[in-house]
Amino acid sequence: MISGEVSGLAVQVGRLQGDLHVHHHETAYKGHAMQTSRWTPDPNFTGRTHMLEQLRELLRLGQPGTSPPVVLHGMTGSGKTSIATQLGAEVSDSVTPIFVDASTRTSLLEELHRLSDEAYTTATRPNGLTAAAGPVTPQLPTSPETLLIIDGVTSAETLHGIVPRSAECRILITSTVRYLDHGYTHVELMDWTPEESAQYLSVVLPTSTEGDRTRLAAALHHHPLALTQAAHHCRLLDRPVELFLQRLTSEPVGTLELGDASGHRRTTVRSIEMNIDLAARREPVAKDLLMLLAHLGAEPLASSFLEQDFPLTYVSGYGFPRLRWPKRLNKVFSEHSRRTWRTMKAIRESLSRDRAVTALLQLSLIKISQDGYLIHPLVALITRAKVSEPLPWLQIGFGLFARHIGQVHTEVGGQQDADTCIGHLAELAATAIKHGHRGTVVLEACVHLARRLAYLGAGNESVNAERFAEHVLTTDIPKGLPPRAAATLHSRAQIALAIVVFRQGRSLEALARCDEALRISAQAHDSFHYVYALRTAGEIASVVGKHEISRRVLHAIDIQRAAPHDIDLLVTLANSSAQIHMSLNEVSEAQAAIEWACEQLTENQLPKAVHQSTLRTAAYVARTIDDSEGWLRHELALLELRRSEQANGRRPDRWFVESLYSAADAAIEANNLRLAQELVDEAVAVAKRTFGTDTESYANVLAVRGRLRLHQKRLSAALRDLTYCANFLRAMPPPANGMLTGVLVHLAIVLHAAGSKSRAIATAKEAYDIDLTQYGEDHPETLKDLDVLRYVKSTRLR
Secondary structure, three states: EEEEEOEEEEEEEEEOOOOEEEEEOOOOOOHHHHHHHOOOOOOOOOOOHHHHHHHHHHOOOOOOOOOOOEEEEOOOOOOHHHHHHHHHOOOOOOOOOEEOOOOOOOHHHHHOOOOHHHHHHHHOOOOOOOHHHOOOOOOOOOOOOEEEEEEEOHHHHHHHOOOOOOEEOOOEEOOOOOOOOOEEEEEOOOOHHHHHHHHHHHHHHOOOOOOHHHHHHHHOOOOOHHHHHHHHHHHOOOOOOOHHHHHHOOOHHOOOOOOOOOOOOHHHHHHHHHHHHHHHHHHHHHHHHHHHHOOOOOOOOOOHHHHHOOEEEOOOOOOHHHHOOOOOOOHOOOOOOOOHHHHHHHHHHHHHHHHHHHHHOOOEEEEEEEEEEEEEEHHHHHHHHHOOHHHHHHHHHHHOOOHHHOOOOOOOOOOOOOOOHHHHHHHHHHHHHHHHOOHHHHHHHHHHHHHHHHHHHOOOHHHHHHHHHHHHHHOOOOOOOHHHHHHHHHHHHHHHHHHHHOOOHHHHHHHHHHHHHHHHHHHHHHHHHHHHHHHHHHHHHHHHHHHHHHHHHHHHHHHHOOOOOHHHHHHHOOOOOOHHHHHOOOOOHHHHHHHHHHHHHHHOOOOHHHHHHHHHHHHHHHHOOOHHHHHHHHHHHHHHHHHHHHOOOOOOOOOHHHHHHHHHHHHOOOOHHHHHHHHHHHHHHHHHHHHOOOOOOHHHHHHHHHHHHHOOOHHHHHHHHHHHHHHHHHHHHOOOOHHHHHHHHHHHHHHHOOOOOOOOOOOOOHHHHHHHHOOOOOHHHHHHHHHHHHHHHHOOOO
């Protein structure tokens, strides 16, 4: 090292770890006094109260003794520096905050040299402890009353040999690196909460509407830097939030470049791009893995999908998934490029993949949790923008889930596959549709998604189910696809559409879809999907209330029951037959059909879906004929089956919620109110979390809770639940309003008990008229309504 004084400046020049460094400062340094002056807090600082309290605790501010450095890490633009400086300002009356730029090792050393501690300067010579870059470091030149904020660390090597694992002063490090040293305390900083986003936007965009601010926060995923830029742009140009949102939809990356943010020299886009480039320099496969994750959507990806020997798939044309590069010359010209094969091979190779994951985690480009790898939506958006054609990533991405799609005989009434990949498949399929791809795997994925989303039951999922099914039916079949396979795809798409439109109240269209599926399956000699379509038609016919339709479907079912089908298909047909017979008030025929089906469950090893369908039908028959013991037994057995699926990654769907409230309803009938309360509480929690409070599933749960509260003699609470349900279900088409008559019957009893006899009579009459129209005057459901109507008419009020 060479040192000396030039024009009143102390200058040192030397090599540190192979790099040439020049440092100079005034001989009588005056800058340190500015560092030790009191900082002024930001009066517009938003939220983060809990984080500030946590940092105070971890740093042990004002307490004697040494303390390990605290690392505040998170995605770029999440507000790490803002929190660190705000904390320094808030505590500057009791400790001295010092801000140190640590974006590079050189800048960190220069900043520490300015603290003018000669012992420390000597120790940083090439042969000193600092050059050794080990865990033993020189003592930092600060006192216990000092808060040293080391800002912007992008690599653990920046701190090696400089920042100890314990120090007299208090050290707060901000970094995009997830893990710096096991001796440090690490705290992850997340995005703003919705409440914090709302608080910030209400201050900076006070003239905008609350709805626009909410949409802006959601569109930018509550990312602090992105929201700050957006607000600055809208304020600067006096642009409405609605216009910004429109541009964000049409030109997302360009729009994210707009606006400035105090304390940030780079935009959200540029900051993320720099981290992506840095990760790629550290490990080339990191960029490929990030690109793959970006095309899989925002849901966590289980690591097991990457650890399997997954194939490449055909996204543009016809072909089967391939695990190896084809050696035959005529296969070289397939849709798969050599680069795609090399990329897939590198991602499948465990060591290169682990290095890539490490590089991405270290820069907070992805996160890891017990559910898998998670990419931030803004990182995904900016990453996807780097490629114009996503074909290679679709070919690899679909391959991760190839074993979950294209399996046509998984079950009769839904999907047995775990739902851990359904969000990723939906993202891949939507991207493929957007870019006009219609290869084998795209069509198979669309059918798979249409079937499963139709049963999940949420409104947006039903819309997506319809979109995916329509894509199959309106797309030209890829050249080379066998006719039987094409027929299977179309039949399954028609059945999925039938389920979706039936839930929307379009029963006749649903039956027409079933008829088309029956025609396609018959022409293809596909008995499995013929029976599946017939079963779907039977479910619809049993609810529609048109006897001529029910008779027609029942006749077709009887013909198939006499045919030499496998036992699982015969049991499925028996269940459908029992449902239709019950709708026609042919109770003895329904009992015979379901009793035979239940016997087959004990004598044969049948798929779980067939078990579930049989138990559901048996419970329905038992409830209708007032067999409370049998009703509860079947419901609890069905619930046990559906609950076991939740442990295998299956998402709670409307069938699971239905099992919870139906079992609770049966427990009420059996006078087991304690069990009913437990099941209702669980149903309320699951329905609220999965579907929301303005949905059919949640209303059905409240209907059963209202009945339970009636039996508990909590009349006011029962009246609230049942009134809400009645109003909600009246506005819904069948079959979504299937519980309406039961709600009205119990609401009539509550109204009568509350002294509103005229309203009770009108409500009971409404229930009776609905069931009379659907079932006829001698059906058990209609007769139950009539009993309640007579009760509220004749019983005197006390």
